[in-house]
Amino acid sequence: MRRAALAVAGLAAGTSLLVVAKGGGGAAPDTVAAANAGPTPSGSPSAAAPPAPDAAAPSASGKPGTKQSAKPKPGKSSTKAAPPPAAPPKSNKVVGPRVQNPYGAVQVVLDLDGNRITAVRTLEMPDVEARSDQLSALVESQLGEEAVREQGADLDTVSGATETSEAYKESLRRAIERMKNGERD
Amino acid sequence: MPARRGGAGRRLLLLIFWAGLVLAVLPWWLTTPAGSLSDSGAVALAAGRIVGLVAGYVMLVQIVLMSRLRLLDRLAGEELMTRWHRDIGGALIVAVLAHMALILVGYGALDGVNPLVEARVLATGVPDMLTAFLSAGILTAVGLFSVRAVRHAMPYEMWRWLHMSTYLVLYLSFGHQFSLGQQLFKPGVVRTGWLAAYVGVAVLLAYGRVIAPLVFNLRYALRVADVVAEGPDTISIYLTGRRLDRLKVLGGQWFRFRFLARGLWWQSHPFSVSAAQNGRWLRLTVKVVGAFTRELRELESGARVFAVGPRGSFTAARRTAARSLLIAGGIGITPIRAMLEELPPGATLIYRASTPADVVLQREIDWLARARDVDVWYVIGARTDPGPRQVMSPTGLHQLVPDLERRDVWLCGPPGFVEATQKLVRRSGVPRKKIHLAAFEL
Numbered sequence: 001m002r003r004a005a006l007a008v009a010g011l012a013a014g015t016s017l018l019v020v021a022k023g024g025g026g027a028a029p030d031t032v033a034a035a036n037a038g039p040t041p042s043g044s045p046s047a048a049a050p051p052a053p054d055a056a057a058p059s060a061s062g063k064p065g066t067k068q069s070a071k072p073k074p075g076k077s078s079t080k081a082a083p084p085p086a087a088p089p090k091s092n093k094v095v096g097p098r099v100q101n102p103y104g105a106v107q108v109v110l111d112l113d114g115n116r117i118t119a120v121r122t123l124e125m126p127d128v129e130a131r132s133d134q135l136s137a138l139v140e141s142q143l144g145e146e147a148v149r150e151q152g153a154d155l156d157t158v159s160g161a162t163e164t165s166e167a168y169k170e171s172l173r174r175a176i177e178r179m180k181n182g183e184r185d
Numbered sequence: 186m187p188a189r190r191g192g193a194g195r196r197l198l199l200l201i202f203w204a205g206l207v208l209a210v211l212p213w214w215l216t217t218p219a220g221s222l223s224d225s226g227a228v229a230l231a232a233g234r235i236v237g238l239v240a241g242y243v244m245l246v247q248i249v250l251m252s253r254l255r256l257l258d259r260l261a262g263e264e265l266m267t268r269w270h271r272d273i274g275g276a277l278i279v280a281v282l283a284h285m286a287l288i289l290v291g292y293g294a295l296d297g298v299n300p301l302v303e304a305r306v307l308a309t310g311v312p313d314m315l316t317a318f319l320s321a322g323i324l325t326a327v328g329l330f331s332v333r334a335v336r337h338a339m340p341y342e343m344w345r346w347l348h349m350s351t352y353l354v355l356y357l358s359f360g361h362q363f364s365l366g367q368q369l370f371k372p373g374v375v376r377t378g379w380l381a382a383y384v385g386v387a388v389l390l391a392y393g394r395v396i397a398p399l400v401f402n403l404r405y406a407l408r409v410a411d412v413v414a415e416g417p418d419t420i421s422i423y424l425t426g427r428r429l430d431r432l433k434v435l436g437g438q439w440f441r442f443r444f445l446a447r448g449l450w451w452q453s454h455p456f457s458v459s460a461a462q463n464g465r466w467l468r469l470t471v472k473v474v475g476a477f478t479r480e481l482r483e484l485e486s487g488a489r490v491f492a493v494g495p496r497g498s499f500t501a502a503r504r505t506a507a508r509s510l511l512i513a514g515g516i517g518i519t520p521i522r523a524m525l526e527e528l529p530p531g532a533t534l535i536y537r538a539s540t541p542a543d544v545v546l547q548r549e550i551d552w553l554a555r556a557r558d559v560d561v562w563y564v565i566g567a568r569t570d571p572g573p574r575q576v577m578s579p580t581g582l583h584q585l586v587p588d589l590e591r592r593d594v595w596l597c598g599p600p601g602f603v604e605a606t607q608k609l610v611r612r613s614g615v616p617r618k619k620i621h622l623a624a625f626e627l
Contacts, residue, residue, distance in 0.1 A: 007276035011283075015235045018214065022231065023222030102295070130370040131292065134311055160310020163296075 091184040096175030098124065099167040103132045106167040110175050117151055120144040120172065126164055135161035143168050152176065186527055187435055187502040194260030202246060209242035210235055212368040212375040226294025233287030234367050240280040241362055241379075243273055244355065245386045252393035253496070262498025278328040281321050313360035320357035327351050342452065359383070398493045405432055407490040409444070410466060412482060415545045418473045419516070420482055421459065423466050424490055430464035433495075435502060436523030437623065440494030442469070449480055453493070457520035459546065461527055470545060472516040499597070499623040501527040506593045506619065508532060510586050512606055514598020515543060520623060521597050522546050530558040533586050537564050537573065537602070577606070579613040590614045597623040
């Protein structure tokens, strides 16, 4: 009994110690974070960076280097994707904008047959965090199928993944607008 | 006389345990950027992840401890494994509940909802989470059933089956570790290593619990040779088999026996061997106390016996001194009788029994006393009688055994007797390390 209590106390103490050791060194988090996280695309948003009001985050980096952390909550804001590369005039796909949410960003691509959506793929989904990764997979499969069926962006919300669902629908809605304007990527 | 085994095996196992624990938490340390834990939600998540990794690791350790590997028994003794399993078990449940609470608080903060809402969202919306919650519930229930008072309120077989449901916990919690574990969900060294640990544990378990016992029984093919009355309510069962000269068993060790006869085959019970290994037969001596043991009297010679063992570190191999004091209570004499043949000469035996009729194996003991220079003291009577009260006191023990503090003390008998006698021996000045216990559950 006494040993069991000791084990519990040790666990609590050890965990606190680890958390304090990690959380405490916030002096120069930018460099430390990069050093710790291994190969990281430079310029990824860092934990202690001042919360950008609108996501000035680099849209090119597919994998932000920092793991989940106190992410700035920019509400729902979106950034246009980098201007599409010079593509052949009659491509059969159109790319939606990159929509940021607290867990990451969503960007969809529509595969088209004329003005009909044949499939919805994603260029980016929240996947830094394990739970987001799981939920992203759900959102991607459920909403993707539904979008093809409905040929629109008026879709359900996946329970437990409200924010990601909304971001997905936003990117999808704008992609569809672009499609209807005849734009192709 | 068996070779001595010191504490090196125990230290080795502890070293492996701590190294494994460090390895389990290391991925968290390496993948979490310093200074990233800036708000309370992030701190709760981080703490929850650490505790989760610890819990996942300890869960596997718990299973290895109970895998009945001969190697573990040889290194540190099965009794120690059981004790560690008990001690760690309570901490494991606390760790799992803390993991759950911290993650709920952390995700709740991230999503801006309270932890209970978060629990509902996770359980209903996220794959593998419903089973994870279920496994935490089962584990907690198993833990509560293992609290000593609760456990003793139910039949052993029932408790055992309930306890077996921890394998279900392993199965149900497996998914969420790999799909949702922050350190495990992406393919890589950590995920592969964690998976390998699971496979390794499964192999050890299958070997210790299934393959080794099967091989043992196929090789030795034990059968009942004879059932002999030792007293009004005590019997000895002699077992023979093939190649028994190659069977290694030490006095004080025990097997879990299953007698493959009508009405008996469905239950297995632990019994010590009551004679040292002789290459021709094994013997167990049993006090008839209930329905099962009454049926043992009717065993016919030739009945097959399925035995799992030998197990236990209450053996002469654990001695730390040249001389010993053995104290047996009632039927606790049986392993001690076997050990007398293997301890260095010059031991002292105190045999406590309530009535003269309860003394069993007396002729053998007296014969061993002469052959191996053992002082034997039969202390007969109720605990409150003047004789036993005088002997079973620090003064009484010192009168019988003046060099008590320098001896190994071996205690065997019913749990109450062992507990009381252990306290007495400690009070008499024997260091804890020199006291060896084997409590019989009747």
